[in-house]
Amino acid sequence: MQKQPELLSKGDKVGIIAPSRVITEEQMAKAFEVFDEWELEVIKGESLFAKEGYFAGTDSQRRADLQRMIDDPEIKAIFCARGGYGMTRIIDQIDLTNFIKRPKWVIGFSDITALHLALNRKGIESVHGLMPVQYDYMGVEESLASLRQLLFEGTVRYEVASDANNRHGECTAEVVGGNLSLVAESLGTSTEIDAAGKILILEEIDEYLYKIDRMFMQLRRSGKLESLAGVIIGDFSQMKDTQIPFGKSVFDLIAAHFEGLEIPIAYNFPVGHEARNLAIPIGRKMKLEVLKDVVRLSDAV
Template sequence: MKKFYPLKKGDTIGVAAPSARFDDKRLNQGIECLKNLGFQVHVPRAIFGEKRYLAGDDASRAAVVNELFADPGIRGIIAARGGFGAMRMLSYLDWDLIQKNPKLFMGFSDATALLMALIQHTQLAGVHGPNLVSLADADPKTIASFFQAITGRPKDILIPRGVCLLPGQAMGKLMGGNMATLAHLIGTPFQPDFKESVLFLEDVGEPAYKIDRMLSQMKMAGLFEGVQGVVTGSFANCENQEYIPQILSEVIDGIPLLMGLASGHGDLNLSLAMGLDVVLDTSSALLKWKPLQ
């Protein structure tokens, strides 16, 4: 059972920058959003580092994550932005320290690498939801969903425009995230294990043939073995989106498969409590969380 550590108003959220450099103005707008939701925010000076497109070198970005987990005054950690870089710093993390100082981690896109590693290496649940800069101009429904998820009240999600590719009901722990990030973890010590899971997949800016290639690689690497069901999020700015249902149906077979969850890089980015048990029902187009223990 994955452990979920919800936040409450007044708690302090620390900002990590595991991936790319960020725009300072949007970061400050995101901070104001968290404050408006009732949280305090701690911003380490080290997140403003620069190395090419990264927010500092790998060891420095990882050191911030380690320090935030070690700090008893920090109750949650949010990724500043996505881009690229989270997978590069995973080997620098102090997994024993993190496991002894559990707290909630929030992020999406490239932060998928860190989110999945935390779930698998420390048994912590987390939230696939907006990065801090994403909150700068987030849709009100995105912000409401984010608040509900991080405070331990993930709202069941009805998928009114869902496209059912294979009917059925699936139960398992919710796993997954950005498809490109997950595919690039194959063959590393941090390759994800999706057995007994309901798998969530989303991506942005990828043409259909690349989505086909990533899904095919994941299947050949065995990542779909033991998966109970699949629900997909947004495929924002992806070329030839009309091909994606065909590709999914060809690569993933024999389990419930539903498209259309409004989570990921689209205008609406609903937050998902990851690592927790869910039920995916394609007949009612519903993703439902089991009650937290």
């Protein structure tokens, strides 16, 4: 049974850090307005607006910021400002001892998948959801509302239109996963994904089709796709092809890797690098229903 952090309440202190790519104050302006509307007290990371080339500060600065937020007993949630790249450079130096004793919500996706995987290995729920840099993007209202609902109310029940590529069925299992690149990168490390008997969520952005195929082959060869309870394929945005075409669409490519598996599979579920990015509790036992006309993802009863 995964540990669930306490729900947020008005007046709670929350931390904002940038553990990956550099971010500016202008890019965070809308997020501060949202947190003010939610009546949360925001504690900024010491290196939130630091810059070290591509990164939001040096590895040691970003690691120290995350560690401070983990260890501060007054902080009820940690919002990762944006993704990009950088979390895997610091994840092995993070001490989760205090986090395990007093779990708190961690929110983010994309590169933050590396942190979700680490928390999942420790048996703690976290949130795959919209990040502060995106709060002023067009069309994110539903995504932001789903995040608030999950953090303050704790409940999840989503219904989306069924995709023609879906494989129908139902299952109830723990949800794991996130960004495909980060999931594949975890193999052979201390935070390697444990997907057996679980619902695997995957999404990706800005990759060549042959690289998508290669990462799925890596997951297959390592046995990660053999014992799944179900699969949710989110957005695979801005896919690229080479001069010699790969010859398949991204979803046809993905479907080939699940041939022979009699499990429910939902394609084009609204999770990933698009405006509609519903908040998903990673590590929570959930019910997935992939039906002819609708796909439902909800809390297990």
